[in-house]
Amino acid sequence: MSFGTAEYKERIRKTKERMASKGIEVLLITDPANMNYLSGYDGWSFYVHQMLVIISDEDQPIWIGRGQDANGAKVTTWLYHENIIPYPDDYVQSDTKHPMDFVADIVKQIGQDKRSIGVEMENYYFTAKCYEQLKKGLPNASFQDATLLVNWVRNVKSDLEIEYMKRAAIIVEKAMMDGIGLINEGVRECDVAAKIFHSQITGTEEFGGDYPAIMPLLPSGEKTSTPHLTWTDERYKQGDTVILELAGCYKRYHSPLARTVNIGQPSEKIKALSEVVVEGLNTCLDMIKPGIACEEIEETWRKSIKKSGIIKESRLGYAMGLNYPPDWGEHTASIRKGDKTILQPNMTFHLIPGIWLDQYGFEASESFRVTETGCETFASLPRHLFIKDGVLTKN
Amino acid sequence: MSFGTAEYKERIRKTKERMASKGIEVLLITDPANMNYLSGYDGWSFYVHQMLVIISDEDQPIWIGRGQDANGAKVTTWLYHENIIPYPDDYVQSDTKHPMDFVADIVKQIGQDKRSIGVEMENYYFTAKCYEQLKKGLPNASFQDATLLVNWVRNVKSDLEIEYMKRAAIIVEKAMMDGIGLINEGVRECDVAAKIFHSQITGTEEFGGDYPAIMPLLPSGEKTSTPHLTWTDERYKQGDTVILELAGCYKRYHSPLARTVNIGQPSEKIKALSEVVVEGLNTCLDMIKPGIACEEIEETWRKSIKKSGIIKESRLGYAMGLNYPPDWGEHTASIRKGDKTILQPNMTFHLIPGIWLDQYGFEASESFRVTETGCETFASLPRHLFIKDGVLTKN
Incomplete structure (x- = not known):
């Protein structure tokens, strides 16, 4: 047990x-x-x-x-x-x-x-x-x-549940970096997915991983215009943008995470989009604390991205933790307009400000727990657009 | 598409x-x-x-x-x-x-x-x-x-659907042998599961794999008394029996397969159980052809194992093919008493005569298609109890 x-x-x-x-x-x-x-x-x-x-x-x-x-x-x-x-x-x-x-x-x-x-x-x-x-x-x-x-x-986790989610986060950091490390021109999508699965399940030397409730999502190229496509056996092309959304899972507890990679130098459009999203994400993480309502986070996000002219219609995040397929979300609180749920310490959310436009998209997300005074993310990886240009470099 | x-x-x-x-x-x-x-x-x-x-x-x-x-x-x-x-x-x-x-x-x-x-x-x-x-x-x-x-x-597949299931079978053969190859005393269950996932998703050089609708099931030791436990990060012990049930998946089409491995020499009881099950499985595969009813296969099985004194209460198999989590079965025809579905060419089934007793169990299964004159299995691996005794040897 x-x-x-x-x-x-x-x-x-x-x-x-x-x-x-x-x-x-x-x-x-x-x-x-x-x-x-x-x-x-x-x-x-x-x-x-x-x-x-x-x-x-x-x-x-x-x-x-x-x-x-x-x-x-x-x-x-x-x-x-x-x-x-x-x-x-x-x-x-x-x-x-x-x-x-x-x-x-x-x-x-x-x-x-x-x-x-x-x-x-x-x-x-x-x-x-x-x-x-x-x-x-x-x-x-x-x-x-x-x-x-x-x-x-x-909704409110015990300390041991939080510990399990921290372990899941160690797994997802590794799986994400292994996936990003392998993505490159000429590599097959399925080989990246296989590498990610291997990292998710083998876990670390101290503890192994469990199967996540959602399979790795990794749309590339034009398919980044929509978030829920899995993978094919096609090969990545120079210039492709690849979105990775995946979770580590430990004893059925999840830490989901999304990042975006560009193979070769990104277009100005995708670069600009990534900056808007990451700034909005950071601004939200800075203001989250016990006592505020979920909808206030969304309001902060909306104000942050307003100057860019970008509009996000879909919800910004949701409560998550323990789950089975087909969803790691808890289906309780959502970070969106109208959600009056008041944050309490040890509530846990996936904050996922993905933007999917008609030709391309960008995602960078964090899973976090509400602390006594603010919030802390489970994983700690850079949030920016990753750029694969020959060797792994970062924006 | x-x-x-x-x-x-x-x-x-x-x-x-x-x-x-x-x-x-x-x-x-x-x-x-x-x-x-x-x-x-x-x-x-x-x-x-x-x-x-x-x-x-x-x-x-x-x-x-x-x-x-x-x-x-x-x-x-x-x-x-x-x-x-x-x-x-x-x-x-x-x-x-x-x-x-x-x-x-x-x-x-x-x-x-x-x-x-x-x-x-x-x-x-x-x-x-x-x-x-x-x-x-x-x-x-x-x-x-x-x-x-x-x-x-x-229920009745087109030739292209059959081709996809054949590709799925090539994947499951590889994943099964990779899993069996790695299982040994001191190896963690999660590392075997990770290896299996990698093989399932990377597929072959010609084509990649899709995620199966059910995660690899690999109970070991006393947990082989029940079929649906996944894996832990515990290490296999000398003498453990491990049941592997998994599928290859290609473009959402499945070829499931189950095999059983013993780490070290098996007990007489498990050896005897394996022989009864494999003989029953072989007898069924020999008599399957268009025009017979599903329940006739179960009757053949029941007669075959009768002399052993073993009774199997659960169904012997089910129609399967295209699917999403949480099940690769089609929920139509079942191979069991009372099922009057008449077999037709290009119907596809998973025939899984697993026996789970209170302390141990054994599974060996085949996925097959009904042909014009009989049936053919999608995969072709030996059916017997695999024995890991230092190096990979077979019973």
């Missing part, structure tokens, strides 16, 4: 506090990050249905999942073995049986079927069908949307 | 045929593999809501997604640019606006809101909340469950 039992119990206590304030008596958790956060459960089994059941007046959660994953739950969680309930394999991807029918039966058997039940309505691992089947199977329950209930508990 | 426009159009034609037979006039596709299959769209953007709209009496699908991903859709799809409709960024992970409200508005604007609308009820990327918002936004539509409608079209 990544944490001691006391830390898991404290998380359960905080979760029950939020359940009580919303009148939720039984909470069905399907988000794999929330399952891990509360129980320690870790495995690539979220492609089938699984869940953690938190009952307001019971000490321990119940894990329900596929039979072959029950031993995985025994190995990775702090739960009593009798709280690990496997369902038979003929519920898996079947057109006649649904795992939520099994869940409904269990909820009935333990006498919880007439209570107020919270479900994560907006989660990758709670499909529309899951909800329909649960409603059918539990006609006497009253359902409530408990989306993000546990995510908000995750 | 991975395929010519003619192939995409043919896929759309087949999809419309199935829509017609189910009385579906408008199909909302949220499965990223189905989106890719019909439009070519490729990007790690499925962590926000996005969709393809297929209208029975319109030639081209409509792509709806996040603003910053619209350029990605222009780069990767065969769609007219006017069919690419971006939504503003304040719909992303917001607690006041939902992307399905935007989708409902578009469906109304194009006059499709009083029709029979198919949605993928059982898909990771169509949450319970998505369905609730769509029903609210489109009160005059009649909704139908269109889960797996496109997946079933994907």
Whole structure:
């Protein structure tokens, strides 16, 4: 397990506090990050249905999942073995049986079927069908949307969680510099991606890396006009701009980071764009401290870049930490207009002021934690546009 | 694009045929593999809501997604640019606006809101909340469950799709042997995983690899009692059994493969288990041909292992090919009791007779395509228990 039992119990206590304030008596958790956060459960089994059941007046959660994953739950969680309930394999991807029918039966058997039940309505691992089947199977329950209930508990990190994110940052620094080091004219995109993966997973001599919730994103050339393309086996050309967005991951905790490289001397346009973005990023990092609202960071950014005439429509950042594919973001606070979340010490964000214009783009980002008096970035690499001109040189 | 426009159009034609037979006039596709299959769209953007709209009496699908991903859709799809409709960024992970409200508005604007609308009820990327918002936004539509409608079209592969899976197999053979080559007493699990990733992504000199939909699974020691644990930074010990399940991936097409290694001489128990499984696997591969039902393969397997006294409760395999995280399976046909799917040439499966007992386990699998007269495996590596005894030797 990544944490001691006391830390898991404290998380359960905080979760029950939020359940009580919303009148939720039984909470069905399907988000794999929330399952891990509360129980320690870790495995690539979220492609089938699984869940953690938190009952307001019971000490321990119940894990329900596929039979072959029950031993995985025994190995990775702090739960009593009798709280690990496997369902038979003929519920898996079947057109006649649904795992939520099994869940409904269990909820009935333990006498919880007439209570107020919270479900994560907006989660990758709670499909529309899951909800329909649960409603059918539990006609006497009253359902409530408990989306993000546990995510908000995750928002402020413990010191050990921060330590894990610092380790993830050591990994991402190495992976980023290895990627930038290899990028050059004639090199294949996939070979750079392979090098980055190797660094992400092998980690350091002291500790290894875990798989990040998002694969390395490394669009190049015109593809830098959009942020979410991965890689091809094409070769880089002289003049290409390459954006790298990747994370280090340690025990499922992330430190994402983005940097941009130019192969050969950059155009004036991309150079100017990079300076605007880096100045805006620096200005934001300087003003972040406990007590301000997320939207104030965005306002600072907007004022900083105003003189350049550049407009950024998309959000500037988001809370992140523990997660599983397909996203390392926590889906709680966003750094954007209208977000009134007040920063507290040990909240952690990815501040990513990427600009994607129609022909080219630039990204430089930092992951940071809010400290008692300001903020500190997890990684420490130069933020400017990197320039590959024969040998690795910097702008 | 991975395929010519003619192939995409043919896929759309087949999809419309199935829509017609189910009385579906408008199909909302949220499965990223189905989106890719019909439009070519490729990007790690499925962590926000996005969709393809297929209208029975319109030639081209409509792509709806996040603003910053619209350029990605222009780069990767065969769609007219006017069919690419971006939504503003304040719909992303917001607690006041939902992307399905935007989708409902578009469906109304194009006059499709009083029709029979198919949605993928059982898909990771169509949450319970998505369905609730769509029903609210489109009160005059009649909704139908269109889960797996496109997946079933994907079931029989074209020759070019088979070619991509063959390339994926070349990659997985290399990644598997590199992993097995490195595993030894004192080596860290994460270093083996890193080596495997590197091989998966760098591919060959002729073509590079894509990220597989499932990360390498490599439980060792007692953790081989369950199949879905990934890796740690612990070191292998003498006597450890290590199961490797991984895939090569080329342009999103997979060839998964599992093998098992023993560090040092194996116990009699694990040796006996490996022989039972490999014999069962071989017997199945010998009898597979067009015209038989999936359940007949499972029956052959069950008869083959009966004399050993071992019972396998979980399914023996599943259809697979094109996919995105978290699963490379197609969720259509399964090789198990009760599955009446009749095999046809160019259907592709992962046949994975893994056995996980309480203290140890063994897996050896093959990905295969059904041919005109039988089947052929994509990869060709020995199936037996690999033994690492100082130098790499084989059982």
